[in-house]
Amino acid sequence: MHRKLKQFLIISTAAALSACSDGPSEGDIKALMEAEADQANNMVRSLAGSSASPSMQTTIHDVTVHECAEVRDDVYRCDVEVDVTAPLVGRTTQRSNLVVRETDAGWTYSR
Numbered sequence: 001m002h003r004k005l006k007q008f009l010i011i012s013t014a015a016a017l018s019a020c021s022d023g024p025s026e027g028d029i030k031a032l033m034e035a036e037a038d039q040a041n042n043m044v045r046s047l048a049g050s051s052a053s054p055s056m057q058t059t060i061h062d063v064t065v066h067e068c069a070e071v072r073d074d075v076y077r078c079d080v081e082v083d084v085t086a087p088l089v090g091r092t093t094q095r096s097n098l099v100v101r102e103t104d105a106g107w108t109y110s111r
Contacts, residue, residue: 023068023076024100028107030063032100033082036109044087059085066095074102075110 024032037058045052062083068076078098085091101110 023070024065024078024102024107026063026065029065029078029080029098029100030060032107032109033060033063033084037084056087057085058087061085061091071099076100076102 037060041057044056048056064081066079068078071077078100080098081093081095083093099110100107
């Protein structure tokens with residue numbers, strides 16, 4: 001009886017871990033955040049023109065995904081830590097939750 005319970009726990013744990021592997025990777029989250037930063041940086045450059053200084057730009061240095069949990073089909077809530085340089089704030093590390101979904105075009109923010 002004890003052996004069957006142990007096998008069940010091993011199989012259940014493996015199934016739970018394999019379900020988590022379908023979520024976004026750190027690279028996916030970083031690419032999503034960099035694309036958003038690029039849009040903001042392009043907007044700043046279009047408004048400020050040649051006077052746009054590097055201090056007015058947002059730079060994503062690193063992203064660490066601590067956990068992602070599927071909340072519904074192809075939608076994940078991820079606990080992420082982001083090392084970012086932003087205007088008026090400077091370089092900082094922030095931790096927050098993001099909700100992302102997988103589409104045919106890749107990962108996007110979801111509500």
